[in-house]
Amino acid sequence: MTTEVVDQITVVIDGFEVTVPKGTLVIRAAEKLGIQIPRFCDHPLLDPVGACRQCLVDIEINGRAFPKPQASCTIPVEPGMIVKTQLTSPVAEKAQRGVMELLLNNHPLDCPVCDKGGECPLQNQAMTNGQAESRFEGMVKRTFEKPINISSQVLLDRERCILCARCTRFADQIAGDRFITLSDRGALQQVAIYEKEPFESYFSGNTVQICPVGALTSATYRFRARPFDLVSTPSACEHCASGCDMRTDVRRGKTLRRLAGDDASVNNEWNCDKGRWAFKYQTATDRITTPLIRNAAGQLVAASWPEALAAAAEGLKAGRAAVLVGGRATVEDAYGYSKFARVTLGTNDIDFRSRLISDEERDFLAANVVNNNSSYLDIDSADQVVLVGFEPEEESPIVFLRLFKQVRKRGLKVTAIASKKSIGNEKLKSNFVCVAPGSEAEALSSIQLTEKSLLIVGERAVETAGLLTAASELIKRSKAKLAWIPRRAGERGALAAGAIGNLLPGGRPVSDPAARVDISTAWGVHGLPAERGLNTDEIYAAAKTGEIKSLVVGGVDPFDGSEVKDALAALDKAFVVSLEMRTSAVTDRANVVLPIATVAEKSGSYLNWEGKARSFDVAIEDSLLRSDVRILSMLADEIGRPIGLPTVASAAKEFAAIGNWDGAPSEFAGVAANPKQSISSNQALLTSWRRLLDAGSMQDGEPNLAGTARKSVAVISAKRAAALNVADGDLLKISNANGAILLPALVEEIHDDAVWAPRNSAGSELLRILATASNSVVTVVKA
Amino acid sequence: MLTPVLSAHWDEKDSFTIEAYKRNGGYTAAPKALAMDPDAVIQLVKDSGLRGRGGAGFPTGMKWGFIPQNDGKDHYLVVNADESEPGTCKDMPLLLANPHVLVEGVIIAAYAIRAKHAFIYIRGEVAHVVRRLNKAIADAYAAGYLGKKIFGTDNDLELVLHIGAGAYICGEETALLDSLEGFRGQPRLRPPFPAIAGLYARPTVVNNVESIASVPSIVANGAEWFQAMGTEKSKGMTLYSLSGHVENPGQFEAPLGITLRQLLDMSGGIRKGHKLKFWTPGGSSTPIFTDAHLDTPLDYEGVSAAGSMLGTKALQIFDETTCVVRAVLRWTEFYKHESCGKCTPCREGTWWLVQVLRDLENGDGKEEDLNKLLDICDNIMGRSFCALGDGATSPISSSIKYFREEYLDHIRQGRCPFDHAASIKAGVR
Secondary structure (H helix, E strand, O other), X not given: OOOOOOOXXXXXXXOEEEEEEOOOEHHHHHHHOOOOOOOOOOOOOOOOOOOOOOOEEEEEEOOEEOOOOEEOOOOEOOOOEEEEOOOOOHHXXXXXXXXXXXXXXXXXXXXXXXXXXXXXXXXXXXXXXOOOOOOOOOOOOOOOOOOEEOOXXXXXXXXXXXXXXXXXXXXXXXXXXXXXXXXXXXXXOEEEXXXXXXXXXXXXXXXXXXXXXXXXXXXXXXXXXXXXXXXXXXXXXXXXXXXXXXXXXXXXXXXXXXXXXXXXXXXXXXXXXXXXXXXXXXXXXXXXXXXXXXXXXXXXXXXXXXXXXXXXXXXXXXXXXXXXXXXXXXXXXXXXXXXXXXXXXXXXXEEOOOOOOOHHHHHHHHHHHOOOOOOHHHHHHOOEEEEEOOOXXXXXXXXXXXXXXXXHHHOOEEEEEEOXXXXXXXXXXXXXXXXXXXXXXXHHHOOOOOOOOEEEEEHHHHHOOOHHHHHHHHHHHHOOEEEEEOOOOOHHHHHXXXXXXXXEHHHEEOOOHHHHHHHHHHHOOOOOOOOOOOOHXXXXXXXXXXXXXXXXXXXXXXXXXXXXXXXXXXXXXXXEEEEEOEOOOOHHHOOEEEEOOOHHHOOEEEEOOOOOEEEEOOOOOOOOOOOHHHXXXXXXXXXXXXXXXXXXXXXXXXXXXXXXXXXXXXXXOOOXXXXXXXXXXXXXXXXXXXXXXXXXXXXXXXXXXXXXXXXOOEEEOHHHHHHHOOOOOXXXXXXXXXXXXXXXXXXXXXXXXXXXXXXXXXXXXXXXXXXXXXXXXXXXXXX | OOOOOOOOOOOOOOOOOHHHHHHOOOOOXXXXXXXXXXXXXXXXXXXXXXXXXXXOOOEHXXXXXXXXXXXXXXXXXXXXXXXXXXXXXXHHHHHHHOHHHHHHHHHHHHHHOOOOEEEEEEOOOOHXXXXXXXXXXXXXXXXXXXXXXXXXXXXXXXXXXXXXXXXXXXXXXXXXXXXXXXXXXXXXXXXXXHHHHOHHHOOEEEEEHHHHHHHHHHHHHOHHHHHOOEOOXXXXXXXXXXXXXXXXXXXXXXXXXXXXXXHHHHOOOEOOOOOEEEEEOOOOOOOOEEHHHOOOOOOHHHHHHOOOOOOOOEEEEEEOOOOHHHHHHHHXXXXXXXXXXXXXXXXHHHHHHXXXXXXXXXXXXXXXXXXXXXXXXXXXXXXXXXXXXXXXXXXXXXXXXXXXXXXHHHHHHOOOOOOHHHHHXXXXX
């Protein structure tokens, strides 16, 4: 990124000189001196509005005084400026007292029953800058019905609102979701939603967090706790690869809320609603808390740890074994699985990709991604960004916010190659390159990029053969930056940890003898398996035939892949050791189930899509559940081939010591694209993605959040709608040999050959029902 | 003593038609201006000393001069016809009787600031004025004065009449621009000023109806003609609107600097048998005057020196039958109703002021309430986002200054000492 040289300006505030970059607001310059000017509407990440008038100060410039006090949140510093805040100017002090008094007049002062009480900027500043006695006695306060839902999750108490417009500015300027606005006028001015259009923004929770009073509260947290009874722990988000800094607030062993943390290089002070509110899975009634062993009658029964470990060890020693670890593992856990596979089971048959996969992708990841260091800064400095196989708002929301910020700030050019135009594309004013499902590679080949461009490839790129090859060629040709953004939080870390058949930890190619020597030396073992391991689909297939006898499965849902039938047959046939939080299709078929901790109950770290680590500590101190790596280490001991990773910390330390591969990365040969599929008139090519809020199991137990999810629809083009004589809302039937789904139609901008449906939403669980999610031929008829 | 220019032909029954306007010399200034260099037009208006007639009195030519020239951007002219200051009734009568003078003024002003698009933002309530103005614009288009190649020159000008929904705040120029863009009218943060980023973030001049309507006469008669009227720093003629307890209320076009005494002489004086008690020089947002100010010159400097503002030259006259507390309460209720809600002082302050004043008017107040009122006003004045909050305090602080005893009488007697019905009946003949 080019660093601009910004002029520095020196001003005097309350008698102290301070030098700040040109353009700095007076309120911020004062902060630099440690002078806190009270404020409500001011927010460093929102455009100034100057509405609340709480931050009034006296200003003179080169001897010329402003005739009246000025809002310090709207005025940039200027040479020769002398500022007097409430500390040195009686006028500013009285002005601030006056505004504070006015703000409190119509405020209900129901602090004792308000969620914000104890962490409320109005309460705090009223104590600091307000007066103890009210002169509003005997007067009539403004009253409203309270609270009202502006979405199923967000509640609005209009009596408490001080009309600072932080929430509406956030929705407009940060999220691009103009679902809320100020309406009416005078003291009856209020935050409002449009009729029949609730505040269903993926980012609505941020408004609750930045509300300076208790006007916006969340249904999930409302009346649950006082802030001073909560124990807060910095945490990392487990829901996607954006890599948000978070804070987890726990009371009596339960997570009560999660807030966005402040990391300017990643999520600023924002996060998405899934990260904020999807944590009830931690306390789901089907949590597994003790080891389980399947008895002779075929039932899982509780067992002690020694019993369960012995049973698991016996099964795993019986024959060829493989490891499947879902994309949710922390780096330390993934490293544990990786080492367990190689050292304990003596195999490279391990894959973290519990989804649609290809070997093209595996090679692409080894060659182009594992040591890639693209970052959010590349979005900030890009001359253009191209998105392929990636829908940022749905699949990595903080990447979306970053793109939106650059689009809004400097008109960043975004090109989206996809079959369906999305809401996110529209908000990003994307140049939408509409292609038939499966034809993305062709479109990508005709894109011109420069060294300053950024090509973002989503994990769905794997679904079109040859697309990652085209991406790789485009990068080589143009020298543009590449980012591969998976959907799950653990994938980049698992890749780095070598939880995949072609790589050892640190991006070391399995095929490279020097790489194997590196790792065997670090691990103190004699030799490592040199053969490239099987991928997820191959492992299932081999287990189904009995070639692989046993499986270690951690955090995998067999319905996430395309070979669902193979997966279920494999799990039925093989000896399965399942490391799981909750009962699942895997534990239903497992021989031994070992309970593991959720993210709140353990420590660890995630690598986000940038490859940047965010560590977190245990939030729920008194939990007896442990991280996967600790359990794998016990299991390895039991088998007799120890991995020596008794704690998360030891795994982290060992993995860090190994470091990254400094040898040549593996070559990426690439593959050819598949021929175009032909379709008849009542057929279409299926395309889909997962929505941010959908039927994902980690969103279970939070109906208020689920209530804000986008509705399931089948999207078709106007041409197809005309041919089928279908209007918006009419039921469509999408079917193939495996099954059929019924969804209301929505006519939108989509390729004429395509039909789009959400991949895993209520009534639209594509992989479960159709056993396909993209690029395959389906029949589309009016139901 | 009167100098009818804008109002010269209001008494002709077809004064609002294009024929009448042309018959009386209309549409001769525009071609004259179009033959000049645009900068020369701006200089002419600067030289005339014309100041904004909407209230603030900013020199019109100077405002036009702020528009960056040759910046390659579209420029806009916006006419503020949202006349909504209580007591003000000059722009609407003008547009009713002579809409073409505004159209011609727009043609000249748009040419001067290099705008190809002009807007008139008018209150929604004045349906009849809207009809006349629409007809005038249509006739001007038909005559080739608007549209492509106006007056046969190479200049184009589109003029759009936009009907507002009737909000006091939309008379504030930046709120007006928001409203014109289709948003809810609330004032914008300045800078950037409209001259740099106004309508659709383009350089924009916002002028009052009367300011623009004065331009054709300046072009036609020259700067010196205009300067010959008025006082040293307040040049030209202007419309004073007299309302309230006068025998013949209405619009009086006179040179700036005339006094209320002179205007009362021309309007038949205070209604018979009564005497002047208090009055506003420029609408309810300007501090009130009393009979001590009968000889204050009604120009920008004269009114200001006497502690008020010339404002919109809306002279609301009240005789001794009027309760000043009640009048101030009514005004304050207006400000509470019209506060846009954006900033705390105006929004919360007017909510409070009304309640304190209502108690005082009902005789339920206490003497400390007067100091409380003044202190609340002090916390609003100069603290609010736009000038409308400041204006809300003017009637209160000025009325307490001149009529403190009357407030105290309400408290002492436990009721309003005035017979409001009698005050109304006194005007019935």
